[in-house]
Structures are given as structure tokens and as C-alpha cells.
Amino acid sequence: MALVEISNLEKSYRVGETDVPVLKGIDLEIDEGEFVALMGPSGCGKSTLMNILGCLDRPSRGRILLKGQDLGHLSDRDLARIRREEIGFVFQNFNLIGRISNLKNVELPMTLKETAKNLRRDRAMELLESVGLGHRLDYSPSNLSGGERQRVAIARALANDPSIILADEPTGNLDERSTSDIMDIMRELNGEGRTIVMVTHDIETTRCCNRVIWMRDGTIQEDAS
Amino acid sequence: MRPDDMLEYVLSSFRSDWRRAFMSSLGIIIGVISIVALLSVGQGLYGGVSEQFGDMDMDLISVRPGSEMVMGPGPGSRPVLSSAEPAEFDHKDVKIVENVLGVDAVYPLKTARALLSFRGDNSSVNIVGISPENHDDMKDSVARGRFLTGSDYKAAVVSSDVAENSFRMKISPGNQIRVYSADKSRYMDLKVVGVLEEDEDPSYASNDGIYVSHRAMKEFLDSENYYYDSIIVRARDSAEVEVVAEKVEKALSRTHRNEAYSVEAMTTIFESVLEVLNMIKYALAGIGSISLVVGAIGISNVMMLTVKERTHEIGVMKAIGATTWDVRALYLLDAGMLGLVSSLVGILLGTLVSNFVGSVAMLPMEVTAQSVALGLLFGVSITTVAGIYPANKAAVLDPIEALRGE
Numbered sequence: 096m097a098l099v100e101i102s103n104l105e106k107s108y109r110v111g112e113t114d115v116p117v118l119k120g121i122d123l124e125i126d127e128g129e130f131v132a133l134m135g136p137s138g139c140g141k142s143t144l145m146n147i148l149g150c151l152d153r154p155s156r157g158r159i160l161l162k163g164q165d166l167g168h169l170s171d172r173d174l175a176r177i178r179r180e181e182i183g184f185v186f187q188n189f190n191l192i193g194r195i196s197n198l199k200n201v202e203l204p205m206t207l208k209e210t211a212k213n214l215r216r217d218r219a220m221e222l223l224e225s226v227g228l229g230h231r232l233d234y235s236p237s238n239l240s241g242g243e244r245q246r247v248a249i250a251r252a253l254a255n256d257p258s259i260i261l262a263d264e265p266t267g268n269l270d271e272r273s274t275s276d277i278m279d280i281m282r283e284l285n286g287e288g289r290t291i292v293m294v295t296h297d298i299e300t301t302r303c304c305n306r307v308i309w310m311r312d313g314t315i316q317e318d319a320s
Numbered sequence: 321m322r323p324d325d326m327l328e329y330v331l332s333s334f335r336s337d338w339r340r341a342f343m344s345s346l347g348i349i350i351g352v353i354s355i356v357a358l359l360s361v362g363q364g365l366y367g368g369v370s371e372q373f374g375d376m377d378m379d380l381i382s383v384r385p386g387s388e389m390v391m392g393p394g395p396g397s398r399p400v401l402s403s404a405e406p407a408e409f410d411h412k413d414v415k416i417v418e419n420v421l422g423v424d425a426v427y428p429l430k431t432a433r434a435l436l437s438f439r440g441d442n443s444s445v446n447i448v449g450i451s452p453e454n455h456d457d458m459k460d461s462v463a464r465g466r467f468l469t470g471s472d473y474k475a476a477v478v479s480s481d482v483a484e485n486s487f488r489m490k491i492s493p494g495n496q497i498r499v500y501s502a503d504k505s506r507y508m509d510l511k512v513v514g515v516l517e518e519d520e521d522p523s524y525a526s527n528d529g530i531y532v533s534h535r536a537m538k539e540f541l542d543s544e545n546y547y548y549d550s551i552i553v554r555a556r557d558s559a560e561v562e563v564v565a566e567k568v569e570k571a572l573s574r575t576h577r578n579e580a581y582s583v584e585a586m587t588t589i590f591e592s593v594l595e596v597l598n599m600i601k602y603a604l605a606g607i608g609s610i611s612l613v614v615g616a617i618g619i620s621n622v623m624m625l626t627v628k629e630r631t632h633e634i635g636v637m638k639a640i641g642a643t644t645w646d647v648r649a650l651y652l653l654d655a656g657m658l659g660l661v662s663s664l665v666g667i668l669l670g671t672l673v674s675n676f677v678g679s680v681a682m683l684p685m686e687v688t689a690q691s692v693a694l695g696l697l698f699g700v701s702i703t704t705v706a707g708i709y710p711a712n713k714a715a716v717l718d719p720i721e722a723l724r725g726e
Contacts, residue, residue, distance in 0.1 A: 151639060151719050172643055179641020190636045190723065194336035195329075204640045206325045251640070 104157035135310035183252030242273025344622035345662035347615025352666025355608035359691035360674035362601025364683035379558035407579035449537025465493025465514030623710035635722025648715035655707020663699025
């Protein structure tokens with residue numbers, strides 16, 4: 096069984112009196128351990144697909160299963176639980192909370208899951224060390240460079256050991272050096288068997304992916320392994 | 321999210337944004353200060369007045385001739401004076417009252433304004449006719465000389481205020497004084513036999529009084545019908561004073577049927593004054609609550625701004641798995657904590673303010689557990705209620721929209 100099974104997925108938004116379709120019947124399967132790049136021009140629907148996959152939005156029609164569970168029919172509470180336990184988000188603009196330390200930022204998903212204090216502290220320290228920021232635990236994210244912030248964000252995404260990592264242009268705001276650092280980490284994670292779906296505009300970053308999906312106008316145009 | 325983690329998160333937001341916390345709590349602090357201070361001003365008034373009343377003898381009953389207010393005919397009518405003639409009390413009534421069970425002493429009084437002349441100075445005083453043999457209560461409060469006896473005729477005992485402060489020279493026992501009637505048509509020479517101690521006038525008389533026997537008073541007034549202005553009755557047991565008052569009324573009603581008079585225990589008068597003071601106290605607290613409500617509106621506004629400012633953060637929280645309930649509880653806790661801290665600060669400052677007011681106004685100020693509890697309860701509950709709307713607004717934010725917000 097595939098980790099993610101999407102069939103005939105449609106999403107449209109209501110603008111005034113009319114429905115504007117954004118996703119027009121997507122069929123897609125993602126297996127465990129895959130590193131998928133999602134590419135396409137702006138407005139092609141890749142962010143919408145990521146939002147639905149990340150349980151931040153619901154499909155208008157069709158089916159989406161994560162580990163066999165239909166995401167289209169879950170309550171808000173259950174969707175929040177899946178975001179917390181099954182999904183790790185990495186955003187283009189990092190989305191860290193500036194007024195708490197890096198350690199607390201990484202602990203936050205575990206805090207929401209009500210993990211015991213000492214366990215989550217140990218785990219957060221371990222994760223920050225693994226991304227090379229063991230010496231920046233008590234710093235505020237605002238004192239870090241863009242590349243460092245994104246590493247904190249990756250550590251946070253891994254906190255609850257999710258089934259899938261969704262990265263929305265993770266290197267979009269980074270310089271070349273940091274981009275290469277982040278992609279190294281991504282590759283390592285994939286090497287450990289983690290499933291990653293990454294939206295990107297940078298063809299260079301797709302090198303470490305084992306599958307590239309091209310979208311256009313709400314449909315999948317090409318799916319190349 | 322566990323409550324202790326929520327608390328830690330909220331405290332971290334206070335630390336990072338203490339100006340916001342301070343500005344939003346200012347209204348509540350002021351509100352709680354007003355509640356605590358105004359309640360204790362009320363309590364101070366209450367205490368001050370009860371202290372004054374405490375000097376009064378609570379075992380006394382006052383019997384006075386005159387009309388009582390009675391309700392007029394028909395519903396909703398205003399009180400009117402009863403049409404009955406005022407009762408006229410004389411020595412026979414004194415005997416009747418003396419025989420009532422539970423009565424310890426009876427002091428019939430007759431008071432008139434008079435002009436007192438002493439060595440060329442004049443001063444207006446109250447001249448009070450008494451039965452000297454009944455007044456065991458005044459015998460021990462003579463500072464100089466002695467008290468009147470049953471055999472004294474044209475003799476007077478002078479209150480301390482009149483003796484010390486009314487004339488250029490102090491009045492001493494053995495001095496001669498002259499009292500003129502209000503219209504100066506009559507006068508009487510009296511010999512001073514005693515001066516009372518300061519503040520030792522009986523509570524039922526004024527402190528600018530001179531005391532003479534009824535015999536002297538009757539001659540001074542030169543009226544055919546000599547009736548008492550009031551009969552003060554002392555009950556044997558102050559706990560029984562109201563029962564004794566009822567018995568006195570019953571005993572007098574036999575000879576004064578259809579006449580107007582009142583029999584009132586001092587405790588009854590005292591209680592009604594305290595009741596009014598209590599009302600004043602809570603009215604003051606009500607005024608305090610208004611400032612608290614204004615403070616709460618302030619908190620609500622600042623929290624709405626906070627939610628707007630933190631829209632992005634709320635989006636992040638939701639994206640990484642916070643439920644609607646987590647977000648709502650966080651912001652309610654934020655408001656509740658602001659309320660708690662501001663209330664505690666308000667109580668502290670309110671105590672200082674009321675102590676200051678107390679020392680300036682010379683009132684026995686007291687911050688009671690009740691006013692502290694009220695301040696705390698109102699402070700915390702009103703801020704939490706004020707936080708409900710902003711917290712709900714934060715909780716129902718769409719995470720995608722919120723993440724877009726900066």
C-alpha cells in the first residue's frame with residue numbers, strides 16, 4: 096500500500112458567484128521512502144496540493160488517503176492530530192516563532208502532542224545537534240542566518256517523527272551555500288528512509304530527488320522517476 | 321497542550337512583550353484599586369460611625385411623645401403624620417415604666433434652650449431637667465464637686481464643655497450662675513455644685529448642657545403643665561433591649577391610648593444607620609466596578625490587537641498541530657493571567673491608597689478579606705470574559721490565511 100493515494104482530486108475556490116477550479120482531477124501515489132519534487136509555474140496548483148496533503152485544506156471532490164486514512168472526512172481535531180503526528184512542514188519563510196528559543200521551537204510540536212518534558216527536551220537537543228546547531232539551543236531564531244533558521248525548521252519538522260515531510264520551496268529564500276547545506280540534510284533524511292515531498296522552482300535542487308512531478312493548470316503534466 | 325506548558329507559553333509572551341501586558345493590565349489595575357479602595361472607604365465610614373455609636377449605650381430605650389409617621393390609606397400612598405395628639409408624660413408614667421420587667425433605670429428629661437450668664441459673659445446652653453436620684457450613671461463622672469441630690473433645689477451640675485470653654489473664666493463648684501429663658505422674660509440663679517468630666521455627658525444629652533432638678537426646671541419654665549420631653553429607659557440586659565422596649569410600649573399604651581408617642585431602642589436606630597452605610601459601601605464598590613468594566617474593554621481591545629499581530633504565529637501553531645481548543649485556551653489563559661496579575665497589583669496598590677485615605681480622613685480604614693476577594697474575583701473573571709471574543713477569533717483563524725499574514 097502506498098503511503099499517499101490520491102485519486103481524482105479536485106479543488107475549487109468560490110470567487111464571487113463562480114467556482115474557480117485550481118486542481119482538476121489529480122491522480123497520484125507516493126510510496127514510503129520516495130523523495131518527490133513538485134514543479135510547475137506559479138498558479139499551477141502545487142501549493143494547493145501541498146496544503147491538502149498537509150491537512151491544512153480539504154478537497155472539493157475526490158479522495159486522498161494518508162496511510163490508508165481518508166483525509167477528506169476527518170474532523171478539524173483529527174486533521175490537527177495528523178498535522179501534529181504524521182506531517183512535518185518545512186516552509187520557504189521558515190515560520191519559526193521569534194520570541195522563543197530554537198530549542199523551544201523544536202519542542203513545540205512535541206509540546207502540542209503532550210510529550211513528557213524531559214523526553215521532548217532530549218529529542219529537541221538531539222535534533223538540533225543533528226542539523227549542526229547544538230551550540231545555538233538557547234538562541235532566538237532571529238539571531239540566526241537564513242540557512243540556520245531553515246535547519247531549525249527541519250529539526251522542528253522531525254520532532255514527532257512524521258510519516259512524511261512536506262517542504263514548500265525550502266531553499267527559496269536561501270543563498271547558494273545554504274541551499275546546498277539544506278539539500279544535503281534533505282538527502283540524508285531521505286537516505287534514512289524518510290518520505291519527502293518538496294515544491295521547488297530550482298531545477299538544481301531536484302537532483303537529489305528520485306521523482307519529479309510537473310504540474311500545469313491544475314493537472315499533472317509529467318511524472319518522471 | 322498541557323496546562324503547565326500553556327502557562328509557560330503565556331508567560332514567555334508576557335516576557336517578550338511586557339509593554340503590551342502592562343498597557344492592557346493598567347485598566348484592570350485601576351479598576352481593582354477603585355474596588356478595594358472604595359470598599360474600604362465604605363468600610364471605614366461604617367467602622368467610624370459604629371465607633372461613634374459604640375460610645376452610646378446600647379441598653380437604652382428612648383420614649384418620646386409626638387407623632388409617628390404612619391402609612392396613609394390605600395396602596396402606594398406616602399407616609400403621613402398620624403393625626404393623634406402627642407402623649408404627655410409625667411411622673412406617673414415614670415412609675416409605670418419603672419415597674420416594667422427588665423427595666424433597670426428610668427431617666428425622665430426636660431430640655432430647654434437657655435442663656436447662661438456668668439460674670440458678665442453670656443452663652444447659649446441646653447438646660448436639662450433630671451431626677452438626680454435616678455442618675456447613678458452620672459454620679460461617677462463628676463470631675464470636680466459633686467452630683468445633684470434629691471434635696472438640691474437651685475443647684476446645677478455643668479458639663480465640661482460649658483465649664484471650660486464657654487466663658488472667659490472657668491466655672492467651678494461654688495460659683496453662682498444665672499440662666500435666662502430664651503425670651504429673657506424670666507431668670508433663675510443657680511449654684512454650681514459640680515462639673516462633669518470631659519466626654520462624660522450621657523449619650524442621651526447634648527454636651528453643652530447644664531443639669532438641674534425637675535423642681536428647679538419647673539420653676540424656671542414657669543408653666544402650669546410640666547411634661548417630660550423624653551423618658552430614657554435603661555434595660556437591665558442589653559441583649560433584651562428590644563423585648564423591654566415592647567413591654568414599655570405595651571405598659572404605656574394602657575394610659576396613652578390613641579396618643580402619639582414612640583418607643584425606640586437605640587439598637588434599632590443604630591441598625592438602620594448601619595444598613596444605610598452598608599448600602600453606601602456597595603454603591604461605592606459599584607462605582608469601582610464601572611472602572612473595572614472600562615478596564616476590561618481596554619484588555620479586550622489590546623487582545624484583539626495582539627491576535628491581529630500574532631496571526632502568523634497562530635497560523636504556524638495550527639500548521640504544526642495546535643487544535644482550535646489549544647489556541648482558544650492559550651488566549652483565554654493569557655487574558656486570565658493578565659487579570660490575575662493585575663488584580664494582585666491592584667489589591668496591593670488599593671490597600672496603600674486606602675491606608676493613605678484613612679490617615680488623611682482619620683477613618684479606621686480596613687481592607688477586609690471580602691474586598692480582596694471581590695477585587696480578585698471581579699478582576700480575573702472580567703478579564704477572562706473580555707478575552708473570550710479575541711480568543712475565539714484567534715481559534716477559528718484559517719491556518720492557510722493566517723500563515724499568509726505577517
